[in-house]
Each structure stands twice: as structure tokens, then as C-alpha cells.
Amino acid sequence: MSSRYTFGGDEHIFVEVDEEMSLEAFFVSLSMTNAVRKANIKGVTEICPANASFQIKFDPDVIHPDDMMKELKRLEAEAEQGDNVLETRIIEVPVYYQDPWTHDTLMRFRERHQDPSATDIEYAASINGYDSVEKFIEAHSGAPWFVSMVGFVSGLPFLYQMVDRSRQIQVPKYLSPRTDTPRQTVGYGGSFSCIYSVRGAGGYQMFGITPMPIYDPEQRVPYLKDFMVFFKPGDIVRFKPINREEYDAVIAQVQAGEYMPRIRNVRFSLSEFNADMDGTNAKLMEALYDR
Template identity: 25%
Template structure:
């Protein structure tokens, strides 16, 4: 393992840095450590929050001291292994590309001198890694965008981008999980809600999941949207 640096984040947070780079290997240490911490169920720990290369743990200092927590986390850290295997989910996310649901698709195609079909094919091909969830409820920070699609943000951000919009910003791609202002280039939309506050799992994606986009027709979009509304849509998850 490359590094294990423990630092406070305020007086109720403890942050472990596992290597200051964005890479699937370091990120897998983050998730591994997160699982070890959750399994250990240490009294006083309130939240375990993975990010790209850091794991942050929120705790109640009335129940557990910083030093004692640091000691226990360091001990768990010694168990991390690069060969550790665990089940990751791969979620297939249906997307209608272009049209009014993807108003910047043509711009991106022109920007890179590609055909619209090329852009769709290049975007839907990779298996993306959800490094972490953040920015807004259920928003996946994805890694794996093909460099050929890297495009600067819009010069004038939109006041409202609808939930489900799939976008590109620089070398990142992502899916808006709630309606919000935003400057990403929008290439399509998924009818599947990423944020479902009344479900037991309030978000479709969790840190560590894989994601693959699947290009669908307008008719398929409408029928999936309807199934989602009626609560009968089954997300395609491959283990």
C-alpha cells in the first residue's frame, strides 16, 4: 500500500488519505477500508464516507476519542490488500442520446469532428467506475471517459438541468441526480431516477459500483419512464 495518512476533518471527522492520486487501485483501497470499518461497527462512528483517494469517518467525540479511533483505523489499515476481491455491481443505465433530451450532443460531435453515432458509441462503450458519490444526492463521480470525448464546460451554464441528464465536463462524464443549475454539456437523459429518497437505498449508485450506458430509442425511453413511475422498473444489475 502506498500511504496511510490520518488527519482530523473538524472535531467530528477523521480523514484517511490512501495515496494522493485518482486511480482504480487507490480507490479500491478506499472502499476496502470503508467495508472493514463498517463491519467492525466501532461504537461512536456515525458515518463512513468514501471519496476518490480518501475515506472520511464521522464520529461522536463524546463516545470515542480521536486517538482511540485513529489507533483502531490504523490497525484496520494494516489489513488492506491489493488482491482483496469483493463483489462489485455493474449497473446498466438506459439513455436516450440527443434530441431535446441531449441538446449539446451535436455540439460535441462537431467539436471533435465525429458523427453523432460515433459520439454515442464511444460514450456507451466503456465500463465506468463510480469512484464516489457527492456534489448532490446520488450523483456518481465516474472515471473512464474516452479522451476523444473530453469537452470543455458550456461558457454559459444553464439555470436548470433536469435530473437524469447525462453530461460531459472536461474529461469527466456524469448524470445529474436532481434538478440543478449546471454547465455540463448535456448529451442525453436517462428515465431512471438516481435519487429515490423514500427507498431503503436512497440512491441508484453507490461508491464502487460500475456503470455502463445503454443507448435506447425514444419509445424505450417512454416505456421505461412509465415503468419507473409505476414503480415496476427493474434496474439491470450484473454481478
Template identity: 25%
Template sequence: LKELKETSTQPRVVYRQAGDHYILIEYGSMNLDLHHRFRIHFLMEQLEKEKIQGIQEISPGVSSLQIHFDGKILHQQLLIEKLIEIEQNLFSNQTNLRIQSRILYLPLTFQDSTTLNAVQRYQQTVRHHAPYLPNNVDFIQRINGLQSTEDVRQIVFNSSYLILGLGDVYLGAPCAIPIDPRHRLVTSKYNPARTFTPEGTVGIGGVYLCIYGMDSPGGYQLIGRTLPIFNTFCQNQMFKDQKPWLFRFFDQIRFYPVDENQLEIQREDFRHGKLQIKIIEDNFFDLNQYDEFLQKEKQSIDLFLHKRDEAFNKEISLWKNYEQDQTQTTISTEIPQEIEEEDEENENIKTIRADVCGNVWKILIETNQLVNVDTPILILEAMKMELIIRSPCQGQIINIRCQIGQLVSNNDILFKIQST
């Protein structure tokens, strides 16, 4: 729709059509730049201050701002003209480039069993072989050129993660980066994505950190677990102004280590308002001071980034040269027709087939095992749901026709049972 060229005082700004009732404003290139995020924040504040009739919602991102407007009240062209007017005077109205930046201290179990089980489940049901399997932290260590997984752990606990976006996946999940570039571990994402990630899991994708606000799909590399960050009924006073999400833009997250038993108690107490976390309210992020820090530490930052990028590129080249057959291993369901017909003629033998396409996640019984009506036999994972397949009758399992991790199609035979 419109483009402002880059100048000495302003980045390139592009105004794009984003559906019938939205405008998307993009700043600069695809590279992370906190100056752009500050501009987005100040633009959002100015729009809220002016209360322009017709603007219904403003959604900031890391380097973009989406505006939902009512075209019956506010013409698109008039809105763009107003946005350009504000943009060209944006930083001239800002004498102090600093923003309130609370510091929140959260417990974290590093490589806990819940997280590791989620990775194992993915390996069993979605993809058996991948560079990030069987352990995500091992992958993070390797792709960043670090000496050990302990180096990953130290960086995670020494970092201060600045929240640039909320709702990264669901329910106010933070999109955060380490303030110090020397703490910015880089990763690729899962391909394909996980169908299950436990609520409270902490993951890294690209250079961004996220905390999952609910059980959900996901693609970030998993490093551990922390407190619930979404409280539906605001039962904890930490969730202020009747907002069920914990974080605000430009909050900083700092983790401290706890064991799994401690975390389980803390998670339950925090959910019900019995645990308060430490929050430093009176803290600000100063962009000018940050620029001075970057200049002062430029040599060591450049050294870290060079080593990291070198390891990343080496890993990518290995992937390209590694020819891995990623097709799912399946079991043939071809059985001589006469046997199938014989089974069909035997009224006591029930053949149970899949109703949907999916992966076999768990098999809960064994061949020759006696079962009752509605006994859970196996669990399929399909459409990001768990589907429990139960016994239709009392009897004995005589033939299991699938295995864990197998992809089954609609009408494939799962098992046979001889009723008693």
C-alpha cells in the same frame, strides 16, 4: 495531522483536519488510481466491521475517505492511531482483490431535446459564448481529437462505467469512470455553472460521468438523458432495502439507445414501478485481472491517451489565444428624465421594476399586447429559481424595457403598462 510516506506496498496517505468533528484521509496524488479506491473500500469495510465507538459516519470518495466522529467519545489522536494500524495491515488481510460489481443496463437518448434545451437556456441566460457552446457533444468530440460526434456516441454506448462515488451532485448521483481507459473522454466543466439541469440528464466532467438525480444546477457537459435514479418513496422494487437511490459503489452502468418517445414512457413506468431494468447481480470486478488487462492493452491505451491529451492541450492553447468579450450585453435603461416624470404623473401608466438581480429568461408578451390582472409577462432566473413577473392590472403593454438574456439589477425597469 499525520502522513504516511509512500512505500513499495502502500501509497502516500495523508490524515487531515476537516472541521471540528471530521478527519479526511487522502490517498496518493491527484491521478485516478483504482488501487486507491480499493484501499478506501477495504478500510471502510474494516471500520464497519470493528464498530469503533465514536465513529458516526463514513463517506468514501474516489481517492479519499471522510470520517465523522464524536470527540466526546473518541479522541482524535486515538482515532488516527487506529486508522494507521488498520492501514498498515490493510492489504495483508485481503487475499482476493475483487468486489461485487453489478451491471445495470439503462436506456439513454443521446442529444435529446430536453438536454439541448438546457444548453440553449444556459446560452441565453448565463453565458452567450463559450468553447462548449452551442453544443456540448461537438465540444467533447473536438477536445478529445475524435473525427465526429458519432465517435462520441459509439464510445458512450460501448463503455462500461464503474461507479466510484455516490452523491456526486445530489441524491445518490453516480461518479463513474469508463473501465477501459480508451473510453475515457475528457472535458472541462461549465464556467460559470448552469442554473438548471433536468433530472435524469447524463453528463461528463473531467473523465467522470454523472446522472443528475433531480432538477438542479450543474457543470458537466451534457450528452443525453436516462431514467430517474432516485425514487423518494421506493415505489419500484429495483430500489432495495428502503434506499431511494438506485446505485451501489462499484456498480457498472451500460447504456443502450432509445428514442425520446420510448424514454418518456420508460421514465414514467420506472418511476411508478411498472418497468424493471436488467441487472446482472452475480458479477465481480477483479483488480488483479484489471491490471493484466491494462498491461495487455498498454500500447493501444497509450496511443489513445496521447492523441486525446494532444487534442486537449491544443484546445486549451486556442482558448488562451482567443480574446472573447464575455461581458453581458445589456440594454440601457437611461431615458430622458422629463419622459420618466411625465410617466410618473400619468396615473394610468404603471412602471414595473425588478425586485431582485437576475437574468431575463423568457418574455411572454409583446408590445401593445392586451393583458389581464396576473397575466405572466416575463420570467427572471435568479438564485437558481424561476421568478414569474405578472401584470398588476388589466391594460396594454406599452414598453418592454428588457430582452432575453439580459442581466437586470434591483429596481431596473422591466416594462410599462397602461391600465384600462
């Protein structure tokens, strides 16, 4: 893996760890951004991690761009020698698949879709070789997901499924973007899932919706009182299919200020995962229910 460094004007350095997303590339990117933060380099004003890359903003009057570049390359050498172990958390996110709200929305935009005769999830199931939507939902919710970056709009997580390449779901985005997407829609584009943190335009396929708030600029939601954005890079997510009754029950808890997502602290080892993906995933999801 050989990173590519480029300057962005006088104040930015963009580092592309790899051309395609992988957990290995994510770990290098995460390790480097954490190292930059820990090093407390004078002049660094912003650190922006992404799926397999990151960008550093700095003040060239405080640190020369060439010196900033040298510092990043030094930190990369240290990151590549790391043990690729992450102390993180696994979070259960309830999802009401094939809900009426995203269904009504997607039906308004069929002329922008690859298959106007099918719903988004029916299309995704078909092109990925599943003989039913139910089997597709099992695949989408059957393995955990890595939060590889948060952004594009405030609080929106991009999630990468933790399975081998041959089993990864792949679905193209809409032919042209929608002008509407319900808040908290669980979407999919390319090989990434996401959760739309706000209502707005979007091009990802819509599979369902979660009743769990993930972004609250007013910080009224109890578990968002410390920070308005719920997810952070390195989080692990387990999607839990729920029905309408369960969805309504969570909504009632949220409105009463009583809902708390199921969260457990876990240790994730990339080497252990690569040696036994299914076994590692099973342990991670079992950890959600450990007392």
C-alpha cells in the same frame, strides 16, 4: 501509494488515498471504509467515501482523535494487503443521447460555455478527437463505468470509465454553472460522468438523459422501495444508447410501476482487469445478458 491524513476540527478525519483518481486508489478507499464499518469502532458516527479519499466522523468524547487516527492507519495496512476483488453488480442504464430536453436547456446557457457555436456533445467529441458525435457516443457507451462515489446531491453517482488513461474522455465543466439541469441528465466533467438525480444547477456538459429513476425520496419506484438511492460505490454501469421511441416506452413502464433495470451480480478483480482491460470489460457486459 501513500495516504495523507488530516484532522477536520475535533470530529473528522479526512484521508486522501491519492491525489488523482484511479481504480487502485478507489479500491483502497473502499476497502478502508468497509473495514471501518465492519470493525464497528465505538464513536464512529458517519463514514463518507469519495473518489480517491474518504472522511470519518466520530465522537471525540467516545474515542480520542489520536486513537481514531491510529485505528485508521492500522486498517489501511490491512486494506493494502487485500486481494482487490469485489463482489458487486453491473447495471444497464438506458440513455437517450442528444435528447430535446437537455438540448433546450444547454441552448439557454451558451454564453457560459467554451464553444457557444456547438452543443455540449459536439464540443466534447471535437476536443477528444472524434470526427463525429456518433463515434463519441460509441466511446462513451462502449466500455463500462465504475461508480466511485455517490453524493454532492442526494443520489448522484460519479462514474469513472474503465479504460486505460489514453482512452479516457476528458471534458471541462462549463465556464460558469447553469442555473438549470433536467433531472436524470447524463453529464460529464473532467474525467467523470454522472447522472443528475434531481433538477437543479450544474456545470457538467450534458450529453443525454436516462428514463430510469435513480432517486426517489417517496420510494414509489418498485426497485427503490428498500432505499431511496439506487447507486452505491462499487457498482458497475453500462450505458445503453436508446432512441425516442425506446425512451417513451421506458417512461410508460416507470409510470405504470413495471420498469426494472437490467442487473446482474458479478465478481470484479482489479488484477485481472489491469492484465486485460478490454477482455474483462467484454465479460462484464456479456454478463448482463446471461440467464
